[in-house]
Every structure is written in C-alpha cells, then in structure tokens.
Ligand SMILES: Nc1ncnc2c1ncn2[C@@H]1O[C@H](COP(=O)(O)OP(=O)(O)O)[C@@H](O)[C@H]1O
C-alpha cells in the first residue's frame with residue numbers, strides 16, 4: 001500500500017517537472033527573478049558581493065519553490081486533472097506531497113545552479129554539508145508554503161498575488177539584503193517569526209562560520225515551519241473533496 | 243448488512259470446520275453461492291448526498307452485476323455525477339452504504355481503485371503531454387509493470403484509433419479524440435469495473451457512434467460498465483439494465499425491454515393542439531379519468547392507457563370547451579421514450595433542452 005503512495009508521489013513530482021516547471025511562468029518567477037536580483041546586487045557592489053551570496057541563495061530557494069507550487073495545484077484543480085490523480089490508488093496526502101516534492105526538485109535545480117555559479121565564480125569555500133543541511137529543508141519549507149497558499153485560494157493568479165506579500169516581507173526583513181540586526185527592534189521580532197530568517201542565518205553559518213550549533217538550531221526551526229505549512233495544506237486539500 | 247453478516251458468519255463456521263452441521267437451510271446455501279460466484283460489482287444501500295439543503299442523491303439503492311452494462315438515465319441535475327463521485331471516492335455520502343467489487347466504501351476505496359477505471363464528465367488528461375505520455379503516466383501511477391507499460395499503451399492507442407496521433411499533445415485533440423483517449427487512459431491498468439459519466443455528451447453524431455461501438459466491445463471483453471447518460475437511445479442501445487433517476491431518486495430499474503413492455507400493452511395516443519395548453523393541463527387531466535397524460539411540450543401531449551374512444555371524446559370536448567383546435571391526433575407505437583415519460587412524468591424535452599445548459603457543470607469541488 002505504502003509502495004503505491006511512494007510511487008504516486010514520485011511520478012506526480014516527475015510529471016510536474018515535465019509539464020509545468022519548464023514553462024514560462026515558473027521559469028520567470030523561479031529562475032529569472034532571483035538571477036536578475038543577483039545581477040543587480042553584483043553590479044551595485046561587486047566588492048562585497050560574496051557576503052550577499054547566502055541571502056541570494058535564500059531568495060532563489062524562496063522564489064523557485066513558491067512560484068512552482070502556486071501554479072501546479074490550482075491549475076490541476078481547475079482542469080480536473082487533480083481529480084484524475086485521485087482516481088488512481090493515490091491518496092490526497094500523497095498528491096499534495098508529490099506536488100511539494102516537485103516544487104522542491106525544481107527549487108533544488110535552480111538553487112544548485114545559482115549556488116554552483118556563485119561559488120565557482122567567487123571562489124568561495126562553504127561547508128557543503130552544512131549548506132545542504134539548510135538548503136534542503138528550506139526548499140521543503142517554502143515548497144510547502146507555496147502549496148498552502150495555493151490550496152487556500154481558487155485561482156492560479158490569486159495564489160501568485162497572495163504570495164507576493166510574504167515574499168516581499170521576507171526579502172526585506174529576513175536578512176537577504178540588510179542584516180536582521182540592523183532592523184528596528186519591532187521588525188527584528190517580526191523577522192524571528194519568518195522562516196526565511198533561519199534559512200539566511202543557516203546559509204551564512206555554512207558559508208562563513210563553518211558548521212556550528214547555529215546551524216543545527218536553524219535546521220530545527222525550519223523543520224517546525226515545515227510541519228506548520230505542510231499539515232494545514234494537506235488538511236485544506238482534503239476539505240476540497242468532502 | 244445482513245448479507246455481510248451472514249458471510250462473516252459462514253467464514254467463521256468454515257474455519258472451525260463445523261459448517262456441515264449448520265448449513266442446511268437452502269436459503270443460506272443460496273446466499274453463500276451468490277457470494278462465492280457472483281459478487282455484485284456495485285452494491286449501494288440508501289446512498290445519499292446533500293449539498294447544503296439540496297438533496298442531490300436521495301437514498302438510492304441498487305446493484306450492478308459483474309459483466310453487465312448498467313445505465314443511469316436521467317436529465318441534467320438528477321444526481322448522476324454526484325452518485326459516481328461517491329462511488330469512486332471523490333466525495334463522501336452523508337448517509338447510506340456502498341461497496342464496489344466487494345470493497346466497502348469509504349474504508350477500502352484505495353484497494354478498490356486498482357480494479358476500477360473512471361471517466362468523469364470532462365476529459366481530464368494533461369494538455370501538455372502527448373497521447374502516449376498521458377497513457378504512460380497513468381500506467382506508472384497505477385503501478386503497471388514496467389515491461390507492459392508501453393505495449394498496453396500502444397494497444398489501447400490502436401484500439402481507439404489514435405495510434406497515428408500518439409506523439410501529438412492531448413491539447414491539440416478534437417473533443418471526440420479527447421474523450422476516446424480519456425477512456426483509453428482509464429483502461430490502462432486493466433480494470434474490472436469502468437465508470438463512464440456521460441461518455442458521448444458534447445460529441446458529434448459520428449464520434450458518439452464510434453464511441454458507442456467501443457463501449458459495446460469493452461463489454462464483450464467481460465468488463466462491467468456503469469454509465470450515465472441523458473440520451474434515451476444511448477441507454478436503450480448499450481445498457482443491459484437501466485435505472486431511471488429523477489431529482490436524486492431512482493424511480494425504476496429494469497431492462498430496456500422491460501421498460502418498453504410497461505407501455506406496450508397500453509394504447510398510446512398523441513394530440514397536437516393549435517396553441518399552448520400548459521395552463522390547462524389540470525383541466526385536461528381531470529377529463530381523462532384513469533388515463534395518464536404526459537406533455538411533450540406546451541402543445542403536445544401523449545395519453546397512456548384508458549379506452550381510446552373515451553379519450554378521443556374527452557379531448558375533443560376539452561378542445562371545444564376551451565376553444566383550442568386540434569391539429570393532429572395519432573396512435574403511436576411505444577418506445578423507450580414513452581416508458582420514460584410514463585415513469586417519470588418528465589417530458590423528454592427536459593432532457594433535450596438541458597443538455598447544453600449551464601447548470602451542473604463547474605462550481606464542483
Ligand atoms: N459541488 C456541488 N455543490 C453544490 N451543488 C452541487 C454540486 N455538485 C452538484 N450539485 C447539484 O446537485 C444536483 C445534481 O447534480 P449532478 O450530480 O451533477 O447531476 P447530473 O450529473 O445528473 O447532471 C444538481 O442540482 C447540481 O446543481
């Protein structure tokens with residue numbers, strides 16, 4: 001039985017890669033957007049660009065996964081193809097996990113490209129295992145966040161629009177551009193409530209501080225966020241088929 | 243359910259090898275017999291679906307036997323799709339029970355899905371994928387053995403006349419081709435039971451005819467088919483048995499021949515009036531005594547039963563009293579349509595005009 005579910009999750013993720021992710025909306029939001037930002041930062045201050053790499057990676061993680069998720073669930077709900085998936089021996093939970101996994105894989109691909117390019121170009125020497133320990137759960141967290149927004153609304157464009165608010169907040173509050181410590185106290189508090197903060201912190205630790213306790217802490221917080229996003233997303237999708 | 247209970251009881255007895263002492267009654271034997279050799283493909287008991295205050299499916303009970311084509315015939319909005327959605331696990335009944343292929347719903351739906359193929363009322367494969375890739379994706383999802391995926395897909399593409407187009411995207415297909423491929427996709431895991439929700443609706447006559455041919459051929463291969471339709475001719479042509487559904491209720495289950503027999507023993511006279519008599523239906527019905535009137539539209543009525551001379555008298559009197567001329571009167575050979583009219587009291591015009599209607603589509607979650 002569980003083999004059925006695993007198989008379902010895997011093939012749904014794979015099919016999504018093939019049908020949606022390598023299409024214009026996913027590409028523009030998921031890849032071009034972070035790349036454009038990276039370029040903009042680089043052109044502004046080529047000197048201390050290296051310091052910005054963790055933030056840019058975090059942003060790539062955030063945008064690639066959420067952009068993908070915003071498209072895949074609503075699209076399929078509207079076309080009735082998601083129902084088609086449920087007619088196979090695949091549970092609603094597995095369908096959602098397959099979708100999240102697809103977003104994760106797409107994000108992983110994008111993030112790996114950006115990471116490899118910036119590391120090689122700048123000659124950085126991050127702790128690769130530490131980097132993976134933060135990037136992988138982060139990709140899952142934001143893929144789940146995208147899924148949660150996606151199942152909360154009816155239309156594809158609503159999900160994209162609705163996602164812009166937290167994405168915007170996170171880019172400015174979570175240390176992507178400005179360090180969290182430079183923010184006013186109130187905003188610092190807000191930053192603590194946003195998952196991207198822990199992605200940025202964790203990535204910074206893996207790039208500049210080596211593997212330390214901070215890394216583990218960030219990893220744990222990210223796992224908590226993963227559960228906070230994933231469970232309600234599954235629940236909301238179930239509700240659509242009552 | 244009594245039957246399940248008895249079956250459990252028998253199983254228990256068999257285990258303890260004392261069955262011979264107990265199984266004496268012929269009835270018990272018969273039940274055991276039925277269970278061992280002829281599991282019903284679908285069994286429902288008081289199955290009910292509500293959407294808010296609307297009773298979309300109203301305590302329906304029926305049984306579909308293995309190997310038959312069982313039809314749900316009813317106008318749009320009568321609850322056909324809602325019934326299918328409950329039977330395939332896409333929605334939950336508020337009341338009642340159902341089992342398919344012996345698996346109880348909803349608890350065992352996941353096991354049942356392996357043996358069930360479903361074609362919903364929309365063609366829902368992936369526009370972006372080719373015909374072949376759509377079939378292969380479904381094959382993988384159902385766990386069809388790797389070495390059989392391609393051969394089954396090719397065979398289905400050939401059977402459905404789509405082999406030449408196997409590399410074209412689903413999105414580029416015509417309606418009829420889309421429907422055909424959707425059915426093919428529902429067969430890739432070799433199900434024992436196939437659900438078809440209005441398979442020919444929205445297709446042109448030629449595509450519909452070829453699809454009906456395909457459906458008949460599937461039955462010959464031993465597949466059990468549950469199909470819904472609002473076309474009387476289609477139900478007549480394809481189905482072994484038909485359940486007539488009106489406003490969520492099953493009003494009659496019989497073979498097409500049985501349904502026709504209901505009206506064949508009776509006289510049937512059709513009158514066409516010169517103008518709209520819909521305001522006067524009560525008056526007309528009162529004059530007819532025991533005979534029943536079914537209105538085909540606002541100026542045409544069919545009258546079943548009764549004594550023909552008396553009916554003619556009554557209708558002529560009605561026409562004189564109300565000053566409405568009679569344009570035509572004829573006796574008619576009963577068809578399934580007449581059986582339908584007679585049973586449901588619904589005009590077949592209802593079935594006709596609602597087919598393109600906006601209701602019932604969309605808004606479904
Ligand atoms: N998701 C839904 N929410 C509310 N009402 C619905 C929903 N689905 C169907 N209905 C209503 O239930 C009734 C039966 O619909 P349906 O089962 O689609 O009929 P059919 O398939 O026979 O045309 C209709 O009145 C329809 O409007």
Ligand SMILES: [Mg+2]
Nearest residue numbers: 322323363602
């Ligand atoms: Mg329907």
